[in-house]
Amino acid sequence: MITRRDFLRYVVIGAAGTALPLTLTGWKGARAAASKNGPRWVFLLDTYKCVGCGLCVKACKIENEIPFEANVSRTWVERYVVTKDGKVYADSPHAARDGFSDYAVSLGDKGSRIIPPSDIDKAFFVPKLCNQCENPPCVQVCPVGATYQAGDGVVLVDRKWCIGCGYCIMACPYGVRFFHPVHHVAEKCNFCYHRITKGLKPACELACPFGARHIGDINDPVDPVTRIIMSERVSILKEEYGTKPRNYYVGLSREVR
Amino acid sequence: MVHGEIWTIKELFVYPNEYIYWSIQIVMYPFMTGLVAGAFVLSSLYHVFGIKELKDIAKFALVFSFALLFAAPLPLMLHLLQPQRGLYVFFTPHFTSAIAAFGIVFFTYSAIVASELWFVYRKHFVETAKRLKQKQDRTFGEAAQYIVFTVLTLGAYDIGEKALHADEKAVKILAGVGIPVAAFLHGYAGFIFGSVKANALWMTPLMPVIFIMSAIVSGIALCMFTYIVTMEIRKLLASRRSASYRGYESREQIKGVEVNVIQMTSRYLLLFLVFAISLELLDLVFRGYTAVKSWDVLRSVIYGRDFLDIFVLQYGVGNLLPLILFLWPRMTVRRAVIGVVLVLFGVFMMRWNVVIGGQSFSLTFSGYMDYHLPIMPTNWETYREGLAGALTIMAIPYALFLIFLRIFPVFSEARQK
Numbered sequence: 026m027i028t029r030r031d032f033l034r035y036v037v038i039g040a041a042g043t044a045l046p047l048t049l050t051g052w053k054g055a056r057a058a059a060s061k062n063g064p065r066w067v068f069l070l071d072t073y074k075c076v077g078c079g080l081c082v083k084a085c086k087i088e089n090e091i092p093f094e095a096n097v098s099r100t101w102v103e104r105y106v107v108t109k110d111g112k113v114y115a116d117s118p119h120a121a122r123d124g125f126s127d128y129a130v131s132l133g134d135k136g137s138r139i140i141p142p143s144d145i146d147k148a149f150f151v152p153k154l155c156n157q158c159e160n161p162p163c164v165q166v167c168p169v170g171a172t173y174q175a176g177d178g179v180v181l182v183d184r185k186w187c188i189g190c191g192y193c194i195m196a197c198p199y200g201v202r203f204f205h206p207v208h209h210v211a212e213k214c215n216f217c218y219h220r221i222t223k224g225l226k227p228a229c230e231l232a233c234p235f236g237a238r239h240i241g242d243i244n245d246p247v248d249p250v251t252r253i254i255m256s257e258r259v260s261i262l263k264e265e266y267g268t269k270p271r272n273y274y275v276g277l278s279r280e281v282r
Numbered sequence: 283m284v285h286g287e288i289w290t291i292k293e294l295f296v297y298p299n300e301y302i303y304w305s306i307q308i309v310m311y312p313f314m315t316g317l318v319a320g321a322f323v324l325s326s327l328y329h330v331f332g333i334k335e336l337k338d339i340a341k342f343a344l345v346f347s348f349a350l351l352f353a354a355p356l357p358l359m360l361h362l363l364q365p366q367r368g369l370y371v372f373f374t375p376h377f378t379s380a381i382a383a384f385g386i387v388f389f390t391y392s393a394i395v396a397s398e399l400w401f402v403y404r405k406h407f408v409e410t411a412k413r414l415k416q417k418q419d420r421t422f423g424e425a426a427q428y429i430v431f432t433v434l435t436l437g438a439y440d441i442g443e444k445a446l447h448a449d450e451k452a453v454k455i456l457a458g459v460g461i462p463v464a465a466f467l468h469g470y471a472g473f474i475f476g477s478v479k480a481n482a483l484w485m486t487p488l489m490p491v492i493f494i495m496s497a498i499v500s501g502i503a504l505c506m507f508t509y510i511v512t513m514e515i516r517k518l519l520a521s522r523r524s525a526s527y528r529g530y531e532s533r534e535q536i537k538g539v540e541v542n543v544i545q546m547t548s549r550y551l552l553l554f555l556v557f558a559i560s561l562e563l564l565d566l567v568f569r570g571y572t573a574v575k576s577w578d579v580l581r582s583v584i585y586g587r588d589f590l591d592i593f594v595l596q597y598g599v600g601n602l603l604p605l606i607l608f609l610w611p612r613m614t615v616r617r618a619v620i621g622v623v624l625v626l627f628g629v630f631m632m633r634w635n636v637v638i639g640g641q642s643f644s645l646t647f648s649g650y651m652d653y654h655l656p657i658m659p660t661n662w663e664t665y666r667e668g669l670a671g672a673l674t675i676m677a678i679p680y681a682l683f684l685i686f687l688r689i690f691p692v693f694s695e696a697r698q699k
Binding site for chain 2 (some may be wrong): 029095096097098101114115116117119120132133134135140153156160162163164166167168170171186187188189190192194195196197199200201202204206209210230253265266267282
């Protein structure tokens, strides 16, 4: 007859014995995904060319089915106004969905402020989207592995596996993540992954009338985007966090957050 | 409406996608796990270090810790936007995430507390099961009780002197192992926050240690509070049912025990309170002294916008005032009650100031977000992420404790004397 002690021992050994191989295959699979061949998608953003029309935001919302009225967006445009006394005003009302048609700078829920043009030293627009970081903190903190980095560098979210804890939203220093108002899971820009994997351009790039946004493959030395990144003076956002962002900016000013 | 938009007021330059995503339930989560860990440490002070004065409260603290344990993961579940997928954390844990360890740490700790409880109360289980077995005409309630206690014995009916001695040894080992695991359970809750590099207020290696210290403080305080309340109820019962309640305790006897226990326990409370305050102040001083990029916005939050929450409510009412109350000579039960309630409030405010305070400034460092706690629940969202949801979480351990009292006779020790 089997004793209670033996029974418990067999249960523990059996459970451990089944769990271990399953875990190992999981790790192996994850390693294989991060291949070094093929493209590594990056974005090039020229702030000199951006006029803040907001067409990129509109196109993105339609293409990626983010409700138009919802105050969240996968991409947005920021306006910076630097006055002669050194003050910096910045805003992005409704993620600049409707463009910047008003001189008044939004102060959030506290109204807005009109800055007379004679007081302004400089003003410019900065488009933002997910940086598809080389070292993404959002992927690191996801407790269930629902967000992951594809082999081509793009960070994706599995809507069927996300538990909606919001840890990834907290971990992103760029504020690109939010909860999808319909699906109620974490959501972010993925460079229009469904398009770029078919050889198409992202919606925002196509919508931009001024050529301020370009996707590129940094592994392709003849890609015009790669050539600009390699040969001209470009900068990245919030380098101090060590996330190694992959969006490169031309003409970034020190006021940009 | 976007999640978080209801309770977030934005001011100045805030990124479009930023809202207060972690709200009251994430304040409740470290608060509840802190109470679990603290209550367990209090019980271990007796079991491991043999501090005899804590004997009465130790058993009580252990059972209460067990009741709290079941409530601890509930805030996390209520907070999830996909609660039905909560179990994925156990199915596919992604171990680079601090939250993924939750399953392992939590179940290890639960197992330790459950087995310690079993060893402590094994004699009682066996005796009750045997007594009910011999009884001829069992009522329905007694029959149910008989089944429950028979199962609880797990088939181990030996309560000879040797076996009981082995039990005691097991309790001691489990309580000893439990202390680091309890510290880990809560320290790792601190790690969840402390490791978020995007958040300037949260990111500090001191966070887990601060969390552990304040956890022990809050756990001891809650045990003292609940202990006093139950003792007061028993006193009331004792004076009602003439001089001798169930034939052995008078009102004065209970009172004597109560004051003695409270005095002893409050000394340990004070010790850990001083540790907690020192660490928090060290963190604050260090931030001001090093004054890195984020300090301008942090200073405006700490000394400006959240001054009332941090310096008046947390440090003043929640720390300084109870410190004076406990240090004042000739401790009375009434003063102890005021003291522990203030301490609990202070620890809650500390969690609040970490979780909500950490989200009250924008990632841009040039904008702010104000949190408006939903008071009246108008739908599921404002219930679970509002005052009502938080109060539900607070009530659950008490309901469980009342049930557990029927299985674990916390106060029997005094009766047997």
